[in-house]
Amino acid sequence: MGYLKVRKNYKNNDNSFIISGGRIIRRFAVLIFVVALFFVTVSTTTISCLASNQTVSTMDLTYLTEQYPPYNFQEDGRLQGISVDLLEKMWERLGVNLNRSTVKLLPWTEGYEKTLKENNTVLFTAFRLPEREKLFKWVGPVASGRDVLLAKNDKNFSIMAPGDLKQYKIAAIKDDVATQRLLNYGVEKDDLIIETSSKPIIEMLENGTIDAWAYNELAGLWLIQQSGANASDYKVAYVLAQGDGYYAFNKGTPDSLMQSFQQALDYIKSNKDKEGITDYQKILYKYVPHGSLVAAESETNIPFMLLQIQADVQGNLTDLDSDVANAAQKLSATGIDGAAARGVLRKLLETNSNLVEAATVSKDGKIILAECKGCAGGEGADISHQEHIAHILKNKTPAFSKNFMLVEGYNGTALAYPVFSPQGEFLGGISTIIEPDKLLNAMVAPQLHFNISTRSNITDYSFWMLTPDGLVAYDRDESQIGKDLFEDPLYRPFPSLLELGKRIIAERSGHGNYSFQVTEANKKVVTKDTYWTTVELHGREWRLVVTKIME
Numbered sequence: 001m002g003y004l005k006v007r008k009n010y011k012n013n014d015n016s017f018i019i020s021g022g023r024i025i026r027r028f029a030v031l032i033f034v035v036a037l038f039f040v041t042v043s044t045t046t047i048s049c050l051a052s053n054q055t056v057s058t059m060d061l062t063y064l065t066e067q068y069p070p071y072n073f074q075e076d077g078r079l080q081g082i083s084v085d086l087l088e089k090m091w092e093r094l095g096v097n098l099n100r101s102t103v104k105l106l107p108w109t110e111g112y113e114k115t116l117k118e119n120n121t122v123l124f125t126a127f128r129l130p131e132r133e134k135l136f137k138w139v140g141p142v143a144s145g146r147d148v149l150l151a152k153n154d155k156n157f158s159i160m161a162p163g164d165l166k167q168y169k170i171a172a173i174k175d176d177v178a179t180q181r182l183l184n185y186g187v188e189k190d191d192l193i194i195e196t197s198s199k200p201i202i203e204m205l206e207n208g209t210i211d212a213w214a215y216n217e218l219a220g221l222w223l224i225q226q227s228g229a230n231a232s233d234y235k236v237a238y239v240l241a242q243g244d245g246y247y248a249f250n251k252g253t254p255d256s257l258m259q260s261f262q263q264a265l266d267y268i269k270s271n272k273d274k275e276g277i278t279d280y281q282k283i284l285y286k287y288v289p290h291g292s293l294v295a296a297e298s299e300t301n302i303p304f305m306l307l308q309i310q311a312d313v314q315g316n317l318t319d320l321d322s323d324v325a326n327a328a329q330k331l332s333a334t335g336i337d338g339a340a341a342r343g344v345l346r347k348l349l350e351t352n353s354n355l356v357e358a359a360t361v362s363k364d365g366k367i368i369l370a371e372c373k374g375c376a377g378g379e380g381a382d383i384s385h386q387e388h389i390a391h392i393l394k395n396k397t398p399a400f401s402k403n404f405m406l407v408e409g410y411n412g413t414a415l416a417y418p419v420f421s422p423q424g425e426f427l428g429g430i431s432t433i434i435e436p437d438k439l440l441n442a443m444v445a446p447q448l449h450f451n452i453s454t455r456s457n458i459t460d461y462s463f464w465m466l467t468p469d470g471l472v473a474y475d476r477d478e479s480q481i482g483k484d485l486f487e488d489p490l491y492r493p494f495p496s497l498l499e500l501g502k503r504i505i506a507e508r509s510g511h512g513n514y515s516f517q518v519t520e521a522n523k524k525v526v527t528k529d530t531y532w533t534t535v536e537l538h539g540r541e542w543r544l545v546v547t548k549i550m551e
Contacts, residue, residue, distance in 0.1 A: 057257050058096045061249075062121045063087070063103040064111040067198070069222040070287040071125035071143060071245055074105055083125045083142045083245065085283045086268065093264040109196045112175045119252040126248035127177035127216075128508065131184075137253050139261045140246030141310070141533065143284065144303035146511070147178040149212040150220045151237040152205065157212075159238045162186060168211040169193065171201040178214040181240045202227045205234075212237055242303060242511030242531055263318070270315020280311060302461075302531045303511075306546040309463070312443040313544065314535045316354065320415060320434065321537060323352055325398070328417035328430050336360035336419055336428050337368050345371040348432070356412070357433035360419070363426055365389050383431075388414040392429045400540040403436065403473045411436060411473060411482055415537070436542075437481060440465060440474045460549035462528070465542050468505050473542070491516075500530060504543050509533040513550065526550070 065072040065084070072081040079100045091098045106114070115123040116135060125142055126132070149170065151157065159165060162185035171193040172179040183189060193210060195201050198220075204210040206229055213220060217236060225231040249258060269280040284307075327348045334340035337360065345358040349371055359370040365384020372378075383389050391399035401414040416431040444463045465474035470485045485491055485501045492498075496514040503510060511531050517523050528547040535542050 057120070057254060058091075058094060058260075059098065060120050061253075062114075062118070064106055064114060064121060064123045065103050065125070066106060066108040066111055067223065068108070068125055068216065068219045070218055071145075073222070079103055079105065081125075082283055082287050083247070085286070086142060086265065086280070087124070087247070089268050089279055089283070090261055090264040093267060094260060107197050108176060109174045115248060115250055117250075119250050121250045122247055122253070124247045125245035127243045128246050128248075129177060129180055129243075130507075131180055132248070135251070136248040137251055137255075137258050138246045138248060139258060139265060141244035141307070141509075142246060144242065144244050144307050144509070144531075144533065145219075146217045146236075146242050146303070147181055147214065147240040148217045148220070148236045149214055149238040149240065150205070150217070150224070150234050151212040152208075153233055153235050155211055155237065157237040165238070166191065169209075170212050170214055171195060171204060171210045172214040173198065173201070176215065177243065178216065178240060182214055185240070198223045199227065202229060205229075214240060239511065242509060244307075244509045244533055266315055266318045269311035270318065278311070281308065302529065302546050302548055305461075306531050306533055306544060309443055309546070310533050310535055310544055313440065313542070316439060316443065317535060317537045320352065320354060320432075321398070321400075323348060324415050324417050324430065324432055327358070328419050331360065331419045331430055332422060332427075336362070336430075342369050342371065345369060345430075349373060354434055354439045355432050356435050359431050360428060361389060361392075361416075361431055362428045363393065365393055368428070386414070388416045389429070389431060392416050392418045392431075396426055398538050400538040402469060402540070403467055403471055405482065406433070413473075436465070436473050437478075444474075444476070462547045464545045464547075466501065466504055466532075466545060467543070468541055470501070470505065504532050504545065508541075518549070 065079070067073050068081075070081055071083045072079065074080075084100050084103065087103070088098075088100055104111075111123050112126075115121045123136075126136070127145070127147075128138055128140070149157075149159075149165075149168075157168070159168075165182065165185055165187050170182065170187070170191075172182060172195075174194050174196050179192070179194065182192060193201075193204070198215070201210070201213050202224055205213055205224070221231045221234060224234060247261070269278055272278050327344050330344045331341055334344060341360055345360065348358050349355055357370070357372045359378070360368045361383065362368050365382055367379050367381050367383060370379050384393065386401075388399040388401040391397070396418045398418070399414070399416045401416075403411045403413050406412045412433045413436055414431055414433055416429050418429045419427045421427055440463075462476045463474075464472060464476065464480070466485065467473050470487070472480050472483045472485055475481050480490070483490060486498060491501075494514065494516050497516050500512045500514045503512060509532060511529075513527055513529050515525055515527050517525050527550045529550050530545060530547045532543050532545040535544060
């Protein structure tokens with residue numbers, strides 16, 4: 001059985017996470033099992049039930065935003081944008097009677113400071129940086145964007161590396177993400193022209209007082225056009241970084257309320273109508289031309305392609321997590337041994353194509369019952385040493401494991417939940433195995449237009465998934481799955497790939513490029529433009545990476 005062979009020699013590199021998932025249950029469900037003597041049925045419909053218990057808290061929040069199109073902006077007296085529309089959808093999903101007129105439009109610096117200092121305050125759209133990570137609580141991501149240097153078309157720039165930025169006169173907005181990126185690149189704050197709004201910066205661009213403005217590409221061009229200047233007179237002189245936008249909540253916001261917002265957003269991203277389109281996609285298409293989101297010719301569309309993959313993967317992980325949590329709840333009533341318990345495991349596998357194994361585990365870490373698709377059961381085996389089992393035995397909270405090699409010869413990931421009796425006694429747990437390759441194929445193939453059975457690709461796009469310990473857990477080139485990016489001989493001749501790999505592990509989202517052969521079989525070396533972002537479950541991160549061969 002797959003539980004018996006574990007991949008060894010992991011590198012310990014636990015990074016902070018960016019996306020919470022799941023539908024109501026997770027750690028909160030474990031608390032319910034322990035302190036309460038009743039059950040809560042977990043499903044997509046219960047999100048609104050949880051929110052209804054928190055309506056006062058939701059209504060009491062102060063919602064702040066700024067002029068930052070296409071994410072949030074005011075036009076003709078009405079607030080609109082990707083983040084505004086999504087917030088209204090979340091309110092609707094949570095059963096809260098609020099609308100966009102509740103949101104206050106403020107200069108960025110004022111909104112940022114208020115959200116830092118005042119309880120029950122939320123600011124959007126905020127790009128998530130390591131420097132900001134512990135300052136706020138986060139819900140998202142909302143959308144992806146590029147921070148760039150915007151300059152007049154007639155300005156000559158020669159920026160080959162971040163160190164070259166120092167020779168130019170650059171303006172930025174106080175506390176904006178682009179300002180922080182410049183500081184991270186080694187630009188001294190005293191060498192920057194810092195303003196609290198865009199108006200004086202655009203005036204300086206127009207009269208030639210400064211060389212460039214560090215800001216979000218789409219927002220900056222829109223603001224330039226709105227100021228009365230001609231946005232077509234401007235160019236992207238340099239790309240600083242790629243990132244994801246979020247709703248930033250004051251740190252005092254209750255975790256249960258944060259969870260409700262995140263679950264509502266995950267549902268909006270993953271729930272499709274009969275045409276296969278999500279509300280999230282409809283909102284993106286409203287503010288960014290539909291063709292630019294799906295066309296395969298423009299580099300700027302890679303982030304949107306990646307964001308859709310991210311939404312699909314996070315949605316599927318959320319659904320799996322909820323289903324395993326529901327099974328744990330049913331086992332609370334049946335016990336973890338016997339015919340009824342086995343029926344729970346079988347039903348779980350029947351209704352989840354991405355699960356290949358399910359087992360109940362005693363409180364000393366031995367498999368009691370096991371159901372498996374096309375493999376041996378392993379009942380009676382001691383798996384207490386395995387990471388996810390050790391976690392639930394010690395902490396009695398859910399666990400999502402690292403990828404490891406199963407005895408059947410493919411990589412798997414374990415999702416485990418503790419099981420408690422109706423009286424709150426710890427009985428043991430339920431452990432399931434997910435096949436990431438199968439799960440990701442179903443969501444990546446439609447976006448990259450490759451055949452799942454042959455993995456052939458008719459475009460220059462590719463996709464891979466990296467875990468924080470350096471394991472290539474998925475690749476469109478199947479031969480690379482299971483390799484260690486930093487140890488395998490295949491990658492050693494490509495230092496730019498190894499350097500970018502370090503960045504991918506260290507940063508939750510970003511943009512860069514590297515040189516590598518087209519596939520392991522096709523030795524032609526090409527440069528690949530690269531964007532990445534992250535999905536997370538129970539503190540475990542997967543880095544999702546989309547690449548495109550550069551001309």
